[in-house]
Amino acid sequence: MTVTLLSWSLLLAQLMIGTAMLFATWRVLWGPRAQDRVLGLDTLYVNAMLLLVTFGIRAGTDVYFEAALVIALLGFVSSVALAKFLMRGEVIE
Amino acid sequence: MIEMTAELPWIAAVPVALLLLIGAGLTLVGSFGLLRLRSFYERVHAPTLGTSYGMGCTLLASMIFFSVLQGRFVIHEIVIGFLILVTTPVTLMLLARASLHRDRLEKNEQVPPPR
Amino acid sequence: MRWLLPHPLVSLGLLVLWLLLNRTYAPGPALVGIIVALMGGWALALLDPGRPRLRRLDVVLKLTLHVLLDIAKSNLAVARNILERKSDRRAGFLRIQLELREPQALAVLACIVTATPGSAWVEFDPEDGQLLLHVLDVGEEADWVRLIKERYEQPLMEIFA
Known part of the structure; x- marks a missing residue:
């Protein structure tokens, strides 16, 4: 019985996080400013990390943990680099 | 789709399910705010819903799930939680400052002038 | 040692x-x-980043508890703000004069403020200690000043004394 409960709540949670990723993607694609795109990308990274954690629960293995960790790290580094670039670089919008 | 096979006792399954739904719900609302709020500075606040308790609930669900499943303490999710907790403020602060800098360069009236 | x-x-x-x-x-x-x-x-x-001296473990615990509670509260408040589209919501910048000068303590304060949904640390002038905040729902300005100064800055000054 608990398998049904867990798999349905997992499905619902994954759908919600997936929708959240779509919203973030909208900001990445349609800005309007460059900083909005970077903010959307950062949110997208965090949401993708959470989605991987839920996949890990569904599969019952913790192989997804490393992937989630790497995504979180990459998201941080890329967002900081982009924010720094916005502050210094010539941005073409 | 990966099939769910893990059988948990009710006492663990119900909290895991609830935490998953709350965490995903907060993340969804946060990202929805990204879509809905009108100015960039308002939108900066939206993703923190997902990165504070949205992330916390999801990671806690994962911790409870694997701890019960494997019959020992599985708390390595704390590493991700700590990482996000420390890095998100840095990203958001840098972004807000970059945005302020750019708005000031463009003489945007809506941002406070430099002192 | x-x-x-x-x-x-x-x-x-x-x-x-x-x-x-x-x-x-x-x-x-x-x-x-x-x-x-x-x-x-x-x-x-x-x-050699400088060695911060942490004192008052009880204050550290109390501050952590306060922050966790405040983040939970503002999670709900911001979620309601996003979903309901309140008409009297006023977002805006706030300037707050800080007494804190310790770099590590300021970093912790910045993390607390930014991690809380509804308030974001935008700019800090290390010379005269003026902090520029952006707040999603300003409401009463004095409440924000009290929150930052009494609830966060005061304990941080005790911890990093």
Whole structure:
């Protein structure tokens, strides 16, 4: 019985996080400013990390943990680099 | 789709399910705010819903799930939680400052002038 | 002891991180973890970020509890703001005069403020201590000043005294 409960709540949670990723993607694609795109990308990274954690629960293995960790790290580094670039670089919008 | 096979006792399954739904719900609302709020500075606040308790609930669900499943303490999710907790403020602060800098360069009236 | 463990908390954190990532407490990985932790402490001592002195563990705990509670509260408040589209919501910038000068304490304060949904740290002038905040729902300005100054800044000054 608990398998049904867990798999349905997992499905619902994954759908919600997936929708959240779509919203973030909208900001990445349609800005309007460059900083909005970077903010959307950062949110997208965090949401993708959470989605991987839920996949890990569904599969019952913790192989997804490393992937989630790497995504979180990459998201941080890329967002900081982009924010720094916005502050210094010539941005073409 | 990966099939769910893990059988948990009710006492663990119900909290895991609830935490998953709350965490995903907060993340969804946060990202929805990204879509809905009108100015960039308002939108900066939206993703923190997902990165504070949205992330916390999801990671806690994962911790409870694997701890019960494997019959020992599985708390390595704390590493991700700590990482996000420390890095998100840095990203958001840098972004807000970059945005302020750019708005000031463009003489945007809506941002406070430099002192 | 000082040459072996110049930054005991950082070394301990590294060791815990190492063990968590290895998912084992076997003596082999633990030994490697201890070496990594020691070398991490030495590396940090070479970089010399200055040594913050942490006092008042009870204040640390109380502040952590307050922050967790405040983040939960503002999670709900911001979620309601996003979903309901309140008409009297006024977003805006706030300037707050801070007394805090310790760089590490300021970093902690910045993390607290930004991690809380509904308030974001935008700019800080280290010379005269003026902080520029952006707040999603301003409401009463004095409430924000009191929140930052009494609830966060005061304990941080005690901790990093």
